[in-house]
């Protein structure tokens with residue numbers, strides 16, 4: 159007997175048989191004003207995967223000091239790098255564009271639906287998971303947009319995705335994308351973006367810094383593989399480019415709070431290189447899929463100023479892969495591999 163024969167005429171139409179792909183990046187405030195910034199930072203900094211301190215110790219500092227002062231300070235920094243045309247941060251602009259371009263590349267697979275979400279702020283992971291499920295996705299691939307795994311980034315995205323299933327009667331099957339820090343397609347795309355960018359300059363850098371976002375050293379001591387994966391990305395890039403450890407140096411940026419973070423620090427290294435007489439450097443951010451506050455303001459802006467202020471002469475920031483054809487080739491090759499058996 160066929161299904162059609164047993165389904166009563168009154169049965170509501172049910173969408174099914176689709177596969178969802180959900181690209182997820184870190185997050186972004188809705189605006190640069192105090193209220194939007196505070197809402198965003200509160201969601202971010204109450205995440206136990208981000209700040210692992212005991213709540214009794216952290217909350218008085220967070221609610222007493224950080225959430226009173228930081229929204230204004232960081233809001234001003236966001237204003238400098240805000241995408242005025244779209245009235246949103248570039249992280250949001252690039253993430254949406256990546257999802258749209260990926261959807262185009264899956265045009266030959268009408269059963270695949272590509273969407274995007276943010277871990278903090280809007281659109282939330284839960285809202286997009288629910289939307290995918292309602293469109294008939296019985297399988298969803300969640301892609302935390304971080305080449306190197308960290309509990310503070312990858313794991314918290316995955317936690318949220320699984321949390322969204324808690325509220326669903328008809329749960330889709332869920333897959334999560336593993337880190338791709340050593341994927342040859344990713345290494346090749348980075349190498350090409352570096353060489354293309356440097357070929358466009360009328361000077362050659364003495365040193366190129368691969369600046370990754372930092373994490374507290376204590377997270378590494380507890381077993382986070384992030385540091386090792388950053389080092390492996392850099393080693394593979396050195397091999398590919400034929401560069402020495404002195405030419406391509408790894409640093410860690412964006413320290414937050416009083417703890418020791420992964421070293422060497424980007425800001426201190428930039429200062430030191432200039433003071434030691436290095437005149438020309440370039441910096442790129444291999445751990446960031448898209449340009450954002452941390453790359454545009456902290457590196458292209460602040461680090462550049464600091465290098466020139468301390469005696470350096472030439473500074474260049476190499477953009478992230480963003481929604482470039484090379485960047486999309488990386489994301490698409492990872493997604494196609496992880497969808498194996500589903501499409």
Ligand SMILES: C=CC1=C(C)c2cc3[nH]c(cc4nc(cc5[nH]c(cc1n2)c(C)c5CCC(=O)O)C(CCC(=O)O)=C4C)c(C)c3C=C
Pocket residue numbers: 184185186187202208209228232247249304308310311371372373374384412414445446449450451452
């Ligand atoms: C203890 C705090 C933080 C950890 C650990 C951390 C890890 C981490 N973050 C990224 C990527 C991004 N972080 C961004 C902004 C940002 N990060 C923190 C704190 C920690 N990050 C804060 C408080 C902020 C907000 C800005 C500020 O107040 O300084 C962003 C930018 C978002 C944007 O909208 O532009 C990204 C991206 C990684 C990859 C990482 C660990 C590996």
Ligand SMILES: [Fe+2]
Pocket residue numbers: 371412
């Ligand atoms: Fe961060």
Ligand SMILES: [Fe+2]
Pocket residue numbers: 412451452456
């Ligand atoms: Fe920062």
